[in-house]
Amino acid sequence: MYKIPELLAPAGTLESIRAAINGGADAVYFGGKAFNARRNAGNMDEMEITEAVALCRQYGVKVYVTLNILIKDEEFEDLVHYLNFLAGLGIDGLIVQDPGLIFLLQKYFPKFRLQTSTQGSVYGLEGTLFFEKLGFMRVVLPREMPISEADMIAGQTRVEVKLFCHGALCYAYSGQCLMSSMIGGRSGNRGLCAQPCRKKYQLRDADKHLIKEGYLLSMKDLNIKDRLNEVAQAGIDSLKIEGRMKSPEYVYAVTRAYREALDAVDEKRKTPSITEKELAQVFNRSFTEGRLFSDPQVIGDVVGRNRGTLAGHIIGCESGRLLIEALPDTVFSVGDGLSFGEGSEMGMRIDALFDLKGRPLTAEKPGIKVKVPSRFKVPVDTPVYRNHDARLTRRLKRASRTAEPAGQQPVRFRLRLALGKPTEVTAEAGEQVVTRVSDITPTAAQKLPLTCEMLSGQFERLGDTGYQFGGLDADIEPGIFLSKGELNALRREIVEALDAEQKEEKPVPVVFSLSHELPVKREVQKPLLSLEPVGRADFEALCGLAVDELVLPVQDLSRPQDCERPIACAHECGKRVMLAFPRIMDTAASARLKAHLEDFFGLHHDGILIKNYEVLNLFQNRPVYKEADQPFNLLNALAMKQLKEWQVDGGVLSPELSAAEAAGLAKRSAISCVLPVYGRQEIMVSANCVYNCADKQCEGCQRYQGWAALTDERGASFPLRKDIDNIIHIYNGDVLLLKEELKRQKHIDKWRIYATDEGSEELENVVSYYRNALDKGAFGPMPGRAGVRYTKGNFKRGVE
Known part of the structure; x- marks a missing residue:
């Protein structure tokens, strides 16, 4: 399916809006002063946004507004005010990630057309189909996806698909990074990432031997300008330039370079006005075609900033x-x-x-x-x-x-004229079509009968209406006549009707109350104690621990039979068992799971721990307990209400909540609440191998599997694990340990312990510590080990 994609440009300011229009953008995306993932960009207030939308309409450029951060419960009142403002502007879509916001929009603001943010973490076909079923207009595919998979998804779905084409890349999967949050309380999911991935690190093995050092997590900048023909062949609907925090000059240069390249693909050849060197000059950390085109050199570990x-x-x-x-x-x-x-x-x-x-x-x-x-x-x-x-x-x-603007919105006219009959006029501008029957009626021509050329000569005089003449078709009875004044009146009448059609009536403002939407739930007398290990090793040994529930990681999606013995062992010891599928599930992995779905469903487990939208889509309609894990970033009570709508029965609260925020969320949660109470918190998950070996023999690589550590310039150490699928997992150096403060959490249904690198004796002490608190109401001596620091994480402070 060959298609020239929409060119989507970033804008942090009105100046950048103008730069994008002059550069030839088909659409722009920007955020307001709050509720968007680039809170440090210039951004625009309501007056500036109104002006930006009007400017874009004048030139036929679409507008998408970013609401792509996680929302706190106390922010919904201000958010509803902002949405009421946006509802009156007639924008072309919203870019979102928060499940709670999705609930709010689909119930109270159903006219907004929605797109997923890259922070929403869609990984493949099944996740795309999930949002297609929800009625989203567009899904952005991950920057880790190859073009062949994007091509397949575009061909097998009805929803529009979008790819990033140029700009900064994140080391971690978008939406799955807590590093900035855990280090300094600045959440990337809330638009304030401090970019710790752009710092220097040392990588050491389990024996503390230095493997390498440098900017080990710093990604090169994406640039696929020379591969746009393949993008068009894949049928991609939209190409997104990253850069809302960049200058207007950057926005113009990159937009113009891609506009000219897309025009060349569409055989509208012009001499490029932006050279390759100039494109690199405006900003680059060295360029890569990314995993989209299987470039093995995506990490630029030599330099972490713009080198020009x-x-x-x-x-x-x-x-x-x-x-x-x-x-x-x-x-x-x-x-x-x-x-x-x-x-x-x-x-x-x-x-x-x-x-x-x-x-x-x-x-x-x-x-x-x-x-x-x-x-x-x-x-x-x-x-x-x-x-x-x-x-x-x-x-x-x-x-x-x-620079010469991209052009005003073209309007095409159709007229039907007959002697003595009212004139019928139709105008088409983009998706807007209006038809009017005028009182102006043709008379018999005395000298010069009316022709299409005469009609075009008057209808192309659109002046400063914001439209440009896009052509005219006319069904004219021979021998009739209309004066120039009458033709001008017809033109004005239909243009005014088109303006009225585009200026929709402002909707009645929505009044929203979180307390009305979410009544208070009953207090929980005694939460369950759950334990999730990082892998399958020694799972049966865990069955003897004093927990109520064990999470069983599924490693081979083609062998459900491997789960039978561990499940039976846990049940023999009186434990509930939850199956947990991999955190990252691309299309191929989801296909393997789908092929064995009946077998996995038929195992005698007690529920599914869901880590992504791919697994949710496959199990959504199955009558089994479903629990949404940490990757869903559950930061507000409406998110829990949305999960219930999606047939999910429980959810793990975001590790970015403070104690007070967690308590407030759980108090109004529509489903069971799970709270992480102990363990190393995973702060990054990435498909980009930090070892970055020179020979790039990545296919089937078995090197460096197991534990290592990253050390930053301050000496802080972050444990790192490479799993059997060569996915990199990075953990906080300090171990989460919540204790007395848990007594104030009256509405939590389950405490979860995360087991990573603890020894068997240490893990037993940890479980006993929490078991005593649940059974006897007292924690007793704190479990500990030499060389390990403990933290309350964000539970004490929350995030900005």
Whole structure:
């Protein structure tokens, strides 16, 4: 299915909106001052958003607003006010991730067209089908997905699919990163990621031997401009440029480069106005075509910031000045930003330029040797990178503000004219079609009868209406006549009708009450004690522990029979057993599970622990206890209500909740609430191998499986595990341990212990600690081991 996709550009400000329009965007996405995943971007207030929507309408550019963060219960009142405002603007869609927000929108604001955010964590076909069933207009596919899988999904679903095409990549699966949250309380799921993945780390094995060091989690920037023909062949509906925190000049340059590349694919060839080097110059951490096109080099462990482009090299250093020889195509200018060496950790701004004799340069020339003032020395032969090009920025600034717009919205007219009969006029502008029957009636022509050319001559005079003439079809009875004044009146009448159709009546504001929607539930007298191990090893040994429930990880989706003995063993010991399928399930994995679904359903387990929308879609209509795990990011009580609508019976509360927030959520939860009380909290899960071996023999790789550790520049250590599917799991260095504060959690149905790297004796002590608290009301001595620090995580402070 060949299709030229919509080009979707980012915008953090009104200036970026204009830059995107001038760059040739088909659509833009932006957020308001709150409730979006780039809270540190400029963003726009309600007045600016109104102006932005009007501007986009004038040029036929679609508008999608981001509401793609997790919402706290106390924020819903302000959120409803914001949604009432957006409902009156006639925007083209909302981008969302929070299940609670999805519930609110579909029940109270059903006219909004919804798209999933990348934070929503859809991994493959089954997840896409889940949101298709919900009535979403579009699903964004993960940046870890190959184009062949995206092609297949586009061909097997009715919902639109979107891919990222350019910009920053996250090391972790989007929506599944808690690293910034756990380190400093700044949640990526709430739009305040501090980007700890862009820092330096050391990777050490279980014996603390250094394996490698550098920017081990820092991804290169995505750039698939040269692969757009394959994207079109795959039938992708939308291509998304990342960059709401970037400058208007960046937005213009990238949008223009992709517009011209897409036009070339569509055989509308023009000479490119943005060169490859200029595209790299505006921002890059080195480019990759990503996992979308199976590029093995997606991690840029040498540099963690914008390095720009290679511009020359150092040829000398003397008395506060650096001598630089520019590359043949490079012209240095005052105001340029430079960085030195492959790591680009040291840099400066050019405040003055001199020739080799120390005279100020009066003419800028390519490829020459120059002197620049510098407060530090740089070794000879060090490569010089330019990370800010002052001349290019000035050019892009002019173009982003004054370049020829992408064009006003085209309108096509159809007329039916007959002697003595009212004239019928139809106007089509995008998806809007209006028809009017006018009182103006043709008379018999005395001299010049009416023709299509005469009609077109008057109807193309659209002036500043916001429309451009897109053509005219007319059914004209021979020998009739209308004056120019009458034709102009017909044009004005139909354009006004089209405007009225596009300016929909503002909806009646929604009044919402969380307490009315969610009544208080009864207190829980004694929660169950559950334990989830990180793997299957020694599962049967866990059956002897004093817990009420065990979670059994399913590792081979093609062998349900492997679960029979562990389930039987647990049941013999009086334990409930929950099956847990892998956290990450692409289309192939989901297909394996689907092929054996009846067998897994027929096992004598007590429920399914669901970690993604793929498994939810497969088990949604099955009569079995279903529990949504931490990856669903359950931060508000409406999310629990939505899960109930999705036939889910329980949910694990987000580890980003404070104690008070958890208590408030559980008090109004429509389903059972599970609270993590102990264990190493998983803060990243990634398909990008941190070992990043030089030979890239990744297929079927068995190297480095097991435990290792990342150490940051402050000395903090983060345990790391590579599983049998070569997925990387990174854990918080401090172990979660909740105790006395649990007594104030009156509505929690289940406590969960996470077992990772504990020894058998230590794990037994942990279970006894919580068993005593449940059975006797007292915790007793705290379990502990040498060298391990304990934390309440976000339970004490919450997140911003």
